Amino acid sequence: MSGTRPVVYTDAVAPLRERTREALADDELHGNLATAGASWAAGRARMGREHPFAQMRERGRAIRRDNIRHLPELLARLEERVTAAGGTVVRVSDGEAACRYITDLAAARGARTVAKSKSMATEEIKLNEALEEAGLRAVETDLGEWILQLAGQHPSHIIAPAVHLNREQIRELFAAESGEEVPDDREALVAHARRRLREVFAAADIGVSGVNLAVAETGTLCVVENEGNARLVTALPRIHVAVMGMERVVEDWDQAAHLLQLLPMAAIGDDAATYVNLITGPRAPDEADGPEELHLVLLDGGRAALRGTDLEEALDCIRCGACLYSCPMWRSVGGQAYGSPYSGPIGAVITPLLEGMRGERSSELPFLSSLCGSCHDACPVGIPLHDLLVRVRGRVATPTHRRDRRLFALWSRAWSSPALYGASRVGARIGLRLFGRRGWIGRLPGPAGRWTEQRDLPSRWPPRE
Amino acid sequence: MSAERLVAALERRRATAQIVPAADAAGAAAERVAGWGSGRVLLADDPVLDGLGLPAALAAAGPQMLRWPEGRDLGWRDLLGLDGAAATCGVTVPALAVAERGTLVLAAGPGHGRAIDVVSMHHLAVLPASRIRETLAEALTEAYAAPGRAPSAISLVSGPSRTSDIEKISTLGAHGALAMHVIVVEDR
Numbered sequence A: 001m002s003g004t005r006p007v008v009y010t011d012a013v014a015p016l017r018e019r020t021r022e023a024l025a026d027d028e029l030h031g032n033l034a035t036a037g038a039s040w041a042a043g044r045a046r047m048g049r050e051h052p053f054a055q056m057r058e059r060g061r062a063i064r065r066d067n068i069r070h071l072p073e074l075l076a077r078l079e080e081r082v083t084a085a086g087g088t089v090v091r092v093s094d095g096e097a098a099c100r101y102i103t104d105l106a107a108a109r110g111a112r113t114v115a116k117s118k119s120m121a122t123e124e125i126k127l128n129e130a131l132e133e134a135g136l137r138a139v140e141t142d143l144g145e146w147i148l149q150l151a152g153q154h155p156s157h158i159i160a161p162a163v164h165l166n167r168e169q170i171r172e173l174f175a176a177e178s179g180e181e182v183p184d185d186r187e188a189l190v191a192h193a194r195r196r197l198r199e200v201f202a203a204a205d206i207g208v209s210g211v212n213l214a215v216a217e218t219g220t221l222c223v224v225e226n227e228g229n230a231r232l233v234t235a236l237p238r239i240h241v242a243v244m245g246m247e248r249v250v251e252d253w254d255q256a257a258h259l260l261q262l263l264p265m266a267a268i269g270d271d272a273a274t275y276v277n278l279i280t281g282p283r284a285p286d287e288a289d290g291p292e293e294l295h296l297v298l299l300d301g302g303r304a305a306l307r308g309t310d311l312e313e314a315l316d317c318i319r320c321g322a323c324l325y326s327c328p329m330w331r332s333v334g335g336q337a338y339g340s341p342y343s344g345p346i347g348a349v350i351t352p353l354l355e356g357m358r359g360e361r362s363s364e365l366p367f368l369s370s371l372c373g374s375c376h377d378a379c380p381v382g383i384p385l386h387d388l389l390v391r392v393r394g395r396v397a398t399p400t401h402r403r404d405r406r407l408f409a410l411w412s413r414a415w416s417s418p419a420l421y422g423a424s425r426v427g428a429r430i431g432l433r434l435f436g437r438r439g440w441i442g443r444l445p446g447p448a449g450r451w452t453e454q455r456d457l458p459s460r461w462p463p464r465e
Numbered sequence B: 001m002s003a004e005r006l007v008a009a010l011e012r013r014r015a016t017a018q019i020v021p022a023a024d025a026a027g028a029a030a031e032r033v034a035g036w037g038s039g040r041v042l043l044a045d046d047p048v049l050d051g052l053g054l055p056a057a058l059a060a061a062g063p064q065m066l067r068w069p070e071g072r073d074l075g076w077r078d079l080l081g082l083d084g085a086a087a088t089c090g091v092t093v094p095a096l097a098v099a100e101r102g103t104l105v106l107a108a109g110p111g112h113g114r115a116i117d118v119v120s121m122h123h124l125a126v127l128p129a130s131r132i133r134e135t136l137a138e139a140l141t142e143a144y145a146a147p148g149r150a151p152s153a154i155s156l157v158s159g160p161s162r163t164s165d166i167e168k169i170s171t172l173g174a175h176g177a178l179a180m181h182v183i184v185v186e187d188r
Helices: A016-024 A027-050 A053-069 A071-084 A095-108 A120-124 A127-133 A143-151 A167-178 A186-203 A229-235 A253-268 A312-316 A322-326 A328-333 A344-354 A360-367 A374-378 A385-395 A399-416 A418-435 A446-454 B002-012 B022-036 B047-051 B054-060 B070-074 B136-143
Strands: A088-092 A113-116 A137-140 A206-210 A213-215 A220-225 A239-245 A275-279 A293-299 B016-021 B040-043 B064-067 B088-092 B096-098 B103-107 B122-128 B153-157 B179-186
Touching: A016 A328, A016 A360, A027 A253, A027 A322, A027 A328, A053 A071, A053 A253, A053 A312, A071 A088, A071 A293, A088 A095, A095 A127, A095 A206, A095 A239, A095 A293, A113 A127, A113 A186, A113 A229, A120 A127, A120 A206, A120 A239, A127 A137, A137 A143, A143 A167, A143 A186, A167 A186, A186 A229, A206 A229, A213 A253, A220 A229, A220 A239, A220 A253, A229 A239, A229 A275, A229 B153, A253 B136, A312 A344, A322 A328, A322 A344, A322 A374, A328 A344, A344 A360, A344 A374, A344 A385, A360 A385, A374 A385, A399 A418, B002 B016, B002 B179, B016 B022, B022 B054, B022 B088, B022 B122, B022 B179, B040 B054, B047 B054, B047 B122, B054 B064, B064 B070, B096 B136, B103 B122, B103 B136
Parallel strands: A088 A293, A113 A137, A113 A206, A206 A239, A239 A293, B016 B179, B040 B064, B040 B088, B088 B122, B122 B179
Antiparallel strands: A213 A220, A220 A275, A275 B153, B096 B103, B103 B153
C-alpha cells in the first residue's frame, strides 16, 4: 500500500472468539436479527417478482467493472466538474488526513456544531472522534445512527445501523438524552427524535454527509436516504462537507440512474429510496438556501492500491448491505461482533484490505465466513465475495495459520504411509473410547476443545441417537 | 396513461395523489391544506401556481402565507417548526416526475428552495401532467441536459419521509414531511 497509511482499528476490545461467543449467547439479538432478516428477504423476493433483477444485476456489474477500470479518468473529470460548479475537492491518502482537513476547516470557520447524515466513510475514518477531540459537537441525525451514538456503539449494519436494539432499549436511550418522559410507542419515539434533531439542524454550522455515488459527467454527488435528514444536513448549514470513498464514481446519468434503482432494491427491497439528493456545487448566488461552501473529500485509504490486483472487485461495492442479510454468519452474530464499521462478507473482505492486512481484525475477519456463496448471490453488482474471502485469507496468513499448515503437511505425510495410517486408526479408536461417554464426546482437551465447544462428536459409527 | 401510473406508484409509496383539470387545481389544493389543518403555507415562487390561482385560494382559508424566498427570512428554527411555530405545508412545483416509480424531480432555483418540502410537516406538490416521464434515466438525462450550469440541487422525492430504524417497521415523518399529496394538473 505505497503512499497510504491504512487505518488500523484499535477499538475492538475482546478477541473475535469472545465477541462471537457473547453474540451467540444473546437471545434478544437473535430475535432482532431474525426480524430484520425476514423483512429484508420478503422485500427482496418481491423485487425479484416485479423486476428483471438478474439482468439488472448483470448491467450493474458491467457498470461497476467499467467504472473501476476507468477510475483515474473518472476522478479527474469529477474533480474538474465539482470545481467548475464552485466546490472544493481535496484528495486525501488516509483517514487521518481526511479528519485533519475537516477539523482545520471547522477551526478556520469558527464552527461549533456538526450535523452528520449517515456515512460509512466517516465511520471508517472515525470522524466523530476527531471532531470531538477538536472540541466540536458532532451529532448523527439518521435515526438509527443517532440511537447508536446515544448508546455509544458502532453500526451493526450498513443500511439499518440499529437493528439489534429493540423499542424499550431505544426509549431508555431517548429518555436519558432528553431528561424527558418518553412514551413507549413507535410513532411517538420517531416524533421525539424528529423534534430533538431539528434543534441540531437549526444550530449546525457544518453538515457532513457521505456520498453514495458521484456522477463525473456533471460533478454531481448523490446522497440516498429515506428520512430526509441528509437533505437537511446538506441544505441548512453554511458549509457542506461530503466524504466519499474514491471508488464511488460513475460516468454519466444513464449509469447513475441504473445504480440508483438497484441500490434500494438490494438494500431495502424497494425500487426507490424516499429521497435522493443530487448536489452540484454550493448554492448559486441567486438562491436562498443551500450551503455557501461545498467541500468534497475524496478518500483513498488503501483503495487505489487494490486496482489491478485480484482483489480489485472489492471496489465495485455500492454499500447496500444485502450480503450481510444473506450471510449465515452475520445472521448469527450480528455486525457488532465484527468489531469494524464494515461487517458481514464485504466487511470481512475490505476491513483487512483497508487496514493494509495489519491488525488483529485482518487476521480474524476473513475466517468469519462459511464460504457458502450466498453473499455473491445477494450482491446487486455481482461481486464474487466468496472468492475474495479465500484470496484475503491467503494474504493474512499469521503464525497460527503457518502452524496449521505444518500440521496439515505432517498429517498428509503420515496418511501417505500405510503403516502410519493404520497406527493412527488404532490410536484414534483408543482416544475415542477414552473421551467418549455413551457414544458421544462432549469435550476434548487442548486445541481440539474448540471444535467440541459448539458440537458433540460421535465416538462410534454410526452415531447413537 | 402515464399520469394514472404515476398516481398508482405514488400511492404504493404511501403518498396520495389526484388528477384534476386546471380549473379545479386551486380548489383541490385548498381542500387538502384544510384537511391537514396547516397553520402556515410555504409556497415555491413558480408561475404555474399563480396561473392556477393557487395562492389566492389557499389564502382564503386563513393560514399564514409565505412565499419563497422571502419566507426564508423567518429563519430555520421557525421554518423547522421549533418554539411552537405553526405546522407548515410546503408547496412545490416539480420540474419533472417519473411515472414508473412514483418520483418527483424537484430542482432548486431562486424561487425553489431545496429544503421547502423537508422543513415542512406536510408536502403538497403541483405537477403539470406534461412533465411526467417514463423512466428515471429519461428524467435525469433531461434534467441535466440543459446547457450551462446544472441545478445546484435536484431532489428526487418518492413519498413521505420514513424510517425503519425502530423494530424494522416503516414509520412516517422521520425528518421530512409526514404526508405528501400530489395534484397532477391536466395541461394537454
